[in-house]
Amino acid sequence: MYRWSCDSSTNSSSCALEYNKNNVVLYFQKHIHAFDYIDIASELVRFIFKKSPDTIVHTISDKLASPLETLKRRGIPVDRLLQYKQQYIRSTVQMIEQKSELNNNNDNHETHAKINGCVEDFNHQQTKNDTKLFSMLNTGREYTQTKFIQQEYVKNEIDHSCEVVPSANMTRYKDLFHSIPLYIQQDVLITNKMLDQAKQLAWVLIGLANHVFKISIETLHLFRDINGARIAFNDRHALFFNLRYYEQVFADKVQPYLQATSSSSSSIPIIHTIFNFYFILICHELAHNLEMAHNSNFIHHLQTIAVKFMIEKDLFLQQFSFQNYLQNNFI
């Protein structure tokens, strides 16, 4: 993203916006130390209006350069941006530096495979990838806020699909479910059945986290929405799983088998299906720790993670049952 594609000797701007029908990308000169908001505003205005009225450039530039508190005082709706924890608000220079560092790492990583289409030593690459993978497993974060608020937005994927992420205004429920918190969307009627099913889903997830992936269960969260399309999502390495999906797809089917012992559970297909489903779903969300978009890089990470933990998953599945899901102690 922070690649400079134009000949800077003929263009004095610090950035350039390029677009096609699927993507809009803003490129910055590699060595700039601070954003030039007039340049950015000019590019945005050129993109939106074609002919750029100068007054609009200055209005946008002023907004980009103003602190959020100033914008709030002026009555501009910036509450969502202000809610981000301080740790996520970094100086623009830091962000540029970090991003270009990341890009450089990616370039290095891809070099073997992409420049000549060859991989000299798969085993060597695999070992390198394993190191990365295991360090990624420890990068999850705990979400501690009592509310999870997100405005509706449209996410443009590199694979050209366009996914609408619904708005969410969720509050953390007072109790934990096998130590996993549950975020419930406003206006959801909380029932005992729902809370019981939250325990079931949490039981599956902590089993997978503790025995298969060996990731901290603090990175796991449940959410209960009304009609969103998301089954799970990754919010900057905090993993969220939709309880409603479990309720609607699995809960009734597994109900007769909740008290089955571990020896008989291994022959019950719905228990396999649930376990496999959440296994691959966690793989998917963990792959987003490495790649946000659903692109070929993402597929590569997803496959690697799935294969890496498949054996542990199969072994643990043989002894898994819901029998003790009502207990408060871990297995």
Ligand SMILES: [Zn+2]
């Ligand atoms: Zn995804």
